[in-house]
Amino acid sequence: MGVNLINLMFSVRTVVLTVAMAISANALAAEKAAIDYSKYPISVQDEATRSECGDCHMVFPPNRLTMNGWKKIMSNLGNHFGEDATIDAAKAKKIETYLVANAFDAKDSVPAKMRLAQWKKKGIVDPIRITETPGWQRHHKTKKYKLMSADVGYERGSNCIKCHKDAERGMYEEFPGMYGGGGD
Numbered sequence: 001m002g003v004n005l006i007n008l009m010f011s012v013r014t015v016v017l018t019v020a021m022a023i024s025a026n027a028l029a030a031e032k033a034a035i036d037y038s039k040y041p042i043s044v045q046d047e048a049t050r051s052e053c054g055d056c057h058m059v060f061p062p063n064r065l066t067m068n069g070w071k072k073i074m075s076n077l078g079n080h081f082g083e084d085a086t087i088d089a090a091k092a093k094k095i096e097t098y099l100v101a102n103a104f105d106a107k108d109s110v111p112a113k114m115r116l117a118q119w120k121k122k123g124i125v126d127p128i129r130i131t132e133t134p135g136w137q138r139h140h141k142t143k144k145y146k147l148m149s150a151d152v153g154y155e156r157g158s159n160c161i162k163c164h165k166d167a168e169r170g171m172y173e174e175f176p177g178m179y180g181g182g183g184d
C-alpha cells in the first residue's frame with residue numbers, strides 16, 4: 001500500500017512536471033515566433049554601400065573584416081572574386097571610407113587586438129573573405145550546416161542570407177521557418 005502510494009505520488013509529480021515543461025516550451029516557442037525582425041534596423045546604414053554592394057550578395061556588415069581587408073577588396077573591384085564589380089571611383093572611395101571606419105579593428109580595442117592575435121596564430125591576416133575567418137569556420141563545420149546547405153541548395157557559405165534570413169539585421173542565431181521555426 002505504502003509503496004503504491006509512493007508510486008502514485010511519483011507518477012503524479014512526473015505528469016505535473018511534464019505538463020509544466022511542455023507548457024513553458026510552447027510559451028517560449030510562441031514568444032520566439034512572435035518576434036518580427038523585419039522591424040529591426042538593417043546593420044549597414046550607408047546608402048552607397050547598400051546600393052553598390054548588395055546586388056550580387058547581401059550587404060556584408062563592415063565589422064566582420066579588418067580595415068586592411070576592406071582596403072584590399074576595394075582596391076581590386078575589377079577582379080572581385082572573379083567578377084567585375086567596378087564602380088565609379090568617387091563612390092568607391094566613399095564606400096571604402098565607411099567600411100574601413102567600421103571595421104572591427106578600427107577602434108583598436110582590446111577584443112579586436114585579441115582577435116587579430118588569434119587569427120595571426122592561425123596564419124590569417126586581413127582576410128578578404130568572412131568565410132575564411134576562424135570564427136566563421138568554427139560555426140559552420142557542423143552536421144547541421146551541411147544539412148542546411150543541401151536543403152537550401154547552396155554549397156557556399158558566402159551569401160549568409162541564403163540561410164540566415166535576417167542576416168542583414170545582424171541576426172544569426174535563429175532560422176525562422178527552417179528546422180522547426182523560431183529557435184535552433
Ligand code: HEC
Pocket residue numbers: 052053054055056057060073080081083084085095128129130131132156157158159
Ligand atoms: C557583380 C557582382 C558583385 C558585386 C556588385 C559585389 N560583389 Fe562581392 N562578391 C561577388 C562574388 C561572386 C563573390 C564570391 C562569392 C562566392 O565565393 O561564392 C563575392 C564575395 C564577396 C565577399 C566575400 C564573402 C565571403 O565569402 O566571405 C565580400 C566581403 C564582398 N564580396 C564584398 C563586396 C563589397 C564590399 C561590394 C561593394 C563594393 C561587393 N562585394 C559587390 C560578387 C559581387
Ligand code: HEC
Pocket residue numbers: 130131139140142143144145148149152154156157158159160161162163164172173
Ligand atoms: C548554407 C547555410 C548557411 C550560410 C550560407 C551561412 N550560415 Fe551561418 N550558420 C548556418 C547554420 C546551420 C548555423 C548553426 C550551426 C550549428 O549550430 O550547428 C550557423 C551559425 C552561424 C553563427 C553562429 C550563430 C550562433 O548561434 O551564435 C553565425 C554568427 C553565423 N552563422 C554567421 C554567418 C555569416 C556571417 C554568414 C555569411 C558570411 C553565414 N553564417 C552563412 C548556416 C549558414
